[in-house]
Amino acid sequence: MEPKDQTNNEEPERQTRFRNFGEGKSPHPLALEALQLVESHARALELGPAPGLRDAKAIVEQFQALDLVDAEPTVSEKIAALPPETGAKIRFYNQRFDQFVPEPGVYDFVHAYNSLPFSGPYFDEIIGKIITSLRPGGVLSMTIWTPTHAWNNASDADRFSFKSREQITLLLKDFRIHKMELDERVRTIGDKPSFLFSAYEIIAVKIDPENN
Numbered sequence: 001m002e003p004k005d006q007t008n009n010e011e012p013e014r015q016t017r018f019r020n021f022g023e024g025k026s027p028h029p030l031a032l033e034a035l036q037l038v039e040s041h042a043r044a045l046e047l048g049p050a051p052g053l054r055d056a057k058a059i060v061e062q063f064q065a066l067d068l069v070d071a072e073p074t075v076s077e078k079i080a081a082l083p084p085e086t087g088a089k090i091r092f093y094n095q096r097f098d099q100f101v102p103e104p105g106v107y108d109f110v111h112a113y114n115s116l117p118f119s120g121p122y123f124d125e126i127i128g129k130i131i132t133s134l135r136p137g138g139v140l141s142m143t144i145w146t147p148t149h150a151w152n153n154a155s156d157a158d159r160f161s162f163k164s165r166e167q168i169t170l171l172l173k174d175f176r177i178h179k180m181e182l183d184e185r186v187r188t189i190g191d192k193p194s195f196l197f198s199a200y201e202i203i204a205v206k207i208d209p210e211n212n
């Protein structure tokens with residue numbers, strides 16, 4: 001089954017709104033908090049940085065190399081314009097998360113803000129790959145939607161994924177969980193009716209068996 005791409009088959013007005021989403025906004029506090037825990041700054045990965053590159057702009061300043069994965073093609077020009085003075089080597093993988101094949105044990109930092117929940121039935125496979133791609137001691141920060149999120153219904157089961165605190169703890173069994181905080185509030189997006197947004201904000205450090 002092909003996951004429905006969030007950016008496909010959308011009316012032009014909605015597409016324009018999507019492309020301006022997050023534009024000019026400062027990085028999410030979660031990304032900044034997680035970056036403070038990172039000890040080695042060779043290589044980072046962000047899944048779903050588009051369209052505003054809010055967090056990528058902060059991440060790129062701290063690493064020698066940054067890999068970005070997003071199915072949205074229009075972001076390539078913005079990625080090319082990321083601060084060149086940082087000298088970071090930036091690679092853009094314009095593909096779906098389930099198509100991306102990261103090398104194992106290479107990243108010091110992996111970040112995914114409000115992007116992994118869009119991977120539907122591929123969620124477990126994708127999170128497995130990114131866990132493997134982190135080196136021991138590496139930092140993972142991400143948001144995961146909870147089962148009480150308003151978009152959790154049977155007809156969208158192939159689009160979105162939701163995990164309970166217990167399921168997340170199990171997925172992160174090889175990590176020291178630094179933060180798992182519930183972000184639950186009524187939100188509005190554009191002219192759509194308001195809805196209950198419910199996510200865990202997570203920061204976790206991959207356990208290094210050599211240093212324990």
Ligand SMILES: C[S@@+](CC[C@H](N)C(=O)[O-])C[C@H]1O[C@@H](n2cnc3c(N)ncnc32)[C@H](O)[C@@H]1O
Pocket residue numbers: 003006007021022047048049050051052053054069070071072095096097098112113114115118119
């Ligand atoms: C809601 S936006 C979040 C953007 C950004 N992280 C932020 O918080 O401002 C989700 C991003 O993930 C990308 N995305 C969603 N599902 C994807 C998938 N299965 N494969 C690749 N990219 C995907 C979308 O194109 C979009 O850029």
